[in-house]
Amino acid sequence: MDETRCPQCAWPTAELPHTAERPMSRGRVDYRHCVCGSWLALLNGDVVGATRPALTQVQSMDT
Numbered sequence: 001m002d003e004t005r006c007p008q009c010a011w012p013t014a015e016l017p018h019t020a021e022r023p024m025s026r027g028r029v030d031y032r033h034c035v036c037g038s039w040l041a042l043l044n045g046d047v048v049g050a051t052r053p054a055l056t057q058v059q060s061m062d063t
């Protein structure tokens with residue numbers, strides 16, 4: 001498993017623009033917006049979390 005790529009589309013995180021970077025007690029947390037629409041959370045350069053791609057619509061009208 002490559003932790004330097006988007007888990008959704010395998011895009012290299014190094015090629016994504018920095019959107020926010022916050023130093024924390026455990027290290028450097030970085031948020032990036034991937035080309036697939038997913039938000040990636042990086043800790044010291046490693047992907048530690050990701051949202052679903054924006055193309056995946058939430059079924060909010062399913063009642």
Ligand SMILES: [Zn+2]
Pocket residue numbers: 006007008009010011034035036037038
């Ligand atoms: Zn992606």
